[in-house]
Amino acid sequence: MIKKSKLSRRALLRGGGALLALPYLEAMMPSSALALPTPQVTPRLGIFYFGMGMNVRQFFPSDFGPSFTTSRILRPLEEHRGDFSVLSGTYMEHGGGHKGTYCFTTGVPREEKQGVSFDQVAAEAIGQGTRFPSLQMSIKRGTGFGGTDLATLAWNRQGVPLPAQNDPSVLFDRLFRAPTAEQKARQATQLQQRQSVLDLVREDAGVLQKKLGQADRRQLDQYFNSVRELEKQLQRQVQWSEKAKPNPDLDGIGDYSTPMAPDKDGEFSYETYSKLMYDLIALAFQTDSTRVITYVVRTELRGGSYPEWGLSKDYHSLTHHGNDPQNLEELAKADTIYMRHWAHFLRRLRSIREGDGTLLDRALLGFSSGMGIGHSRDLLPTVLSGGKDLGIRHQGHLALPKNTPLANLWRTMMDRLGVESSPPLHDSTGIIKELVDA
């Protein structure tokens, strides 16, 4: 059948210029914006990216509603029924064909100058009181900007990608490792030295700036902005260095003392690694070290499968499945493993009590991909988990109208966080009403 990709309002809404030029319709505004039910609850946000899509033929259940029949890939999530919703019909205008990581959180296609990602907008609103306003995690270190296998989902106000960390031990140290007295003294000196250096480099760059033409000035603006941001961070660090780092209970949680990442030497087991990463998010949320996390679980193009799984090809090769049953079978096998880890993550969050709820009820966790199957930009494997105390009403398997912008889910989540986004998020046409408490 022909897939109609009609010229739509959505098409016109791409690009910042167009966005501002078009009249904004009040009618499209969600009715429930800023109407958080329980303002005392501390909200958390997690955005997760599974590159290269999934075998959606075995991902989406065949029927709908809260008591849907589970699918092969979703079976590991059975124990969490009622705590998540599978969304059929999501779509990204600029996704598909390994381009989807770029527009995932910004709505801006890979070819264009990027804008701020919505997790950063959320971090500005809800993350300022924590030690880390946001955390970027990924299977791949850095940003990977320019390449297809982008490593991060977070972009600052300048549209500059924020690099992600892929080693749980590094993240753990950053979050929880208490400095020794010696380290503390050294840190105090270093903070003071850094302040001196930042003062001076700004002064020095100011001299250069006066001699530059316009285009070069814009380049140097990034430098100035970075210096400013670092100074802010410095102040934050000075403030936070007075406070002790949290010392979470690590009972039943893996070992964060050794470096472990796919690009590092030493033993690597994805099973162990994946749990360390997910558990770390739970720990970070639990200790309120951060409230906003992005995590590229799988990048586009590279990696995605591990020798211990015994697949005949790497994940990317499998996505070129060519309808070969063996490829589809192996894809489903890999996807199921990822969902088993996701189930572990939800279980961990649910085991942590907070107030009269659980951490899972206070976290909005959305995952999807930049493509569906066969490099398509529709049929995205999209799931929203958690957030019951934030006014989410789960629907089991929910059928959205065909080609519903993925940004509608993001907008729903932002709405539940109580973060107003103006102009409206990307190409979103509204919130997903079914997911929201009436």
Add this chain to the structure above:
Amino acid sequence: MFRHSLLLFVCLALVGPSASSSLAQDAVAPPDSFEAVIQPFLRQHCVGCHGAKKQQADLRLDALTADFDATDQAAIWIEVMDNLNLGEMPPAERPRPDAAAHRQVVQWIAEQLRAARKRAVASGGRVLMRRLNRTEFSNTLRDLLEMEFLPGEDPAELLPPDATFDGFDKVGSALMLDPSLLENYYEAARRVAERAIVTGPPPFKTHRIRFQMEDMAKPGSGFSYVCGHDGTECGEQDVRLLLGNTRTARGLLYPGTDQIIPVNGMYTIRVRASADPGDRDAPVRMFVERENGREGRLMEVEVTASRDDPQVYSVTLPLDALHEARGVYMKVGIVEGTKLHVGMKQYNDLEQAVKEASTAGDHAAALRLQARMRSEGWVGRNRPAEVLLDPSSLPKLFIDWIEIEGPLYPQWPPRSHEILFGKGEVPRKDAAYAREIFSRFLPRAYRRPATKAEVERIVGLVQRELERGASFEDAIRLGVTYTLTSSSFLYLAEPNSAPQPRTLNDYELASRLSYFLWSSMPDERLFELAASGRLSDAAVLTREVGRMLDDPKSQAMVEGFAAQWLRTEEFLEFTPDRKIYRDFDPALREHMAGETLAFFEEILRRDLSVMNFLDSDFVTVNEPLAKYYGLDGVEGEAFRRVELPDDSPRGGLLGQAGIHLRGSDGVRTKPVNRGVYVREVLFNDPPDPPPPNVGEVEPNIEGERLTVRQRLLQHQQIEACASCHRGIDAYGLALENFDVTGTWRTHQNGEDFRGANTPPIDASGKLPNGQTFENFEQFKAQLLKQQDRFRRGLVEKLFVYALGRPATTQDRGTVEQVVAEMADHGDTLRAAILALTSNEAFQTK
């Protein structure tokens, strides 16, 4: 109605939307074609539903302008192009546009989009100020402070990989800076300053410590029990191994520590050993490993010394301290020793007999058999007592001693310290001396003379640190950290606030040259020539470019330019299906990437014609690849030039296995992807991007066994697809003789083809210029007829790499000039580089 999944834009999406365009391929229609061609087309086919009266889907095309720099307009054009390409518009019930007009419109839009994107990146035809990329940052520190970075200590490892444009990591608009990156730069600078300056003697003096291997038999060694087991015999002078390895326990600990390697550094390991190959033809090989070491084998050598004349075998290498790992010891062992303990027939027979007796309930017999096993030495599960064996025919390794020397320092204090403080004692530890230090250091760090204010800014910083009670060394360290974090160091700045371009000064020229050819800062000689104002002299410049290319630092051109141009990283993206290509060793992929880089290096170093990229009578291979290609007489893993027999298809880039591995998905070849590679890499002429949601070459339907070529041609019948594919597919189908693993084939293999069903490969085709070819050889001959097109593509790639921006139509003169000069001078890379560096575009800002 046709099925979209059958559209055969195979994996174009993988290559990504084309970014640059070739200057060779002008816009398909003249600039005024918007009014003459495009608007009439829109009026005829689109405006009826998307016009002033009706705006279906909220879209009006009658007011659309040709301003592709406006994102809103460009977005609509993309939508128009996609829908035309997909054949969804005009809708089925409306008249079809004429195929030629359809093609013209689609190509025009694609061309305009490309040009607009290039304009956006090209910064108005001016070189954009940019930061150093991570390679340049690391290389510059190496040269500025003459520091060697051990693995794991390279400051570049603190930096995330750089952004790229068209695959190159030198493009100004892509090299952005964000707070965390600046923080990384700061941290890297701080660590470099920390290491560059030392106080007092080295924290760990160079030590030499030896372990007599036979000492392992001593009761206190903790593992004397190994003697006599597992083929290990502890003699008076040495230890003999038949298999496995032996170890040093605590015998090699650095004095005063519980570590063999007390600190990251360079170490020499020596082993005095001898061997007896027994009845085996091959020499005995010995390895040295570190327990818990993550680095793999530290040494693996052939031991040819006989037992009456043992020799010392040694290696010098960087080693990390493994403080977290306890029980670190060295292992010395024999490679492929004699298996003594598994699958020995007598043992298996006895085991079996015991089992049978037990099963039969005859426990007495079972006990008897077990007693017999013990008495015959079949003890410890399945290990025979060695006394029962005659080892005279088995290969043996004798280890006398092992020694470690280190950490090694080329000098102390290190060069970096001398560069900053000068040789000998520091005369005064005060602000005045700090002024001397930074008056020397800043001009080199900033790659230009430093102003008095710039020096005083650091002196002030140092002064304040001293007043706060910091040591002189620490204060200077902070000054160095500041220098390496400042914009004058991090950015390649050529200030020009005037609207008119200006000629670079000699210092700026020196940096352009050094970052182009060395990916690092200028050396002393370039600075001297810049200071005396002679570098811009044409003859001097020519001589200097020649000198720089001959300098080993120009290896940066191979690792930077060649790797990015030829995309050797992508050779590693797919692994051939292990079930279909059982014999393929994945380790070969690294060698394949190595071959392509070595080939470039050969052409660069020996001033060969770049036409060798199209076809050559030699390859550059190492032993594993030579074997793969069926070439004899190549030993070792180093790449070298090997002449090809006349009938070999391996000449030129397109004969190299890695290119074809890259252009396959592990199961099938991807001719479209290969064709795009040929057009983008060899001709810098990327085809138009595919419509969205296009699929792949479909797998064979049950019962059908079409080749990839047949399936591709079948679907070229679809007019909407054909227009683009005609310009791509022939370039890829010509390469069908190379299978998924880059192996030459004359018949189909892989996928569903085996046994009697292996149709012969058809690699014939017709190029877009109308020339036809019957096979791969003729195809290469046709490519060789397009020398100017190839030269132009190559020069455009060099242009991006050298200037950090793509060549636009305004640069056409520059490109043509460089092409002409290269052609006049033997088509060498040297000639192209000389022509480019002496061009106005290279020398102005």
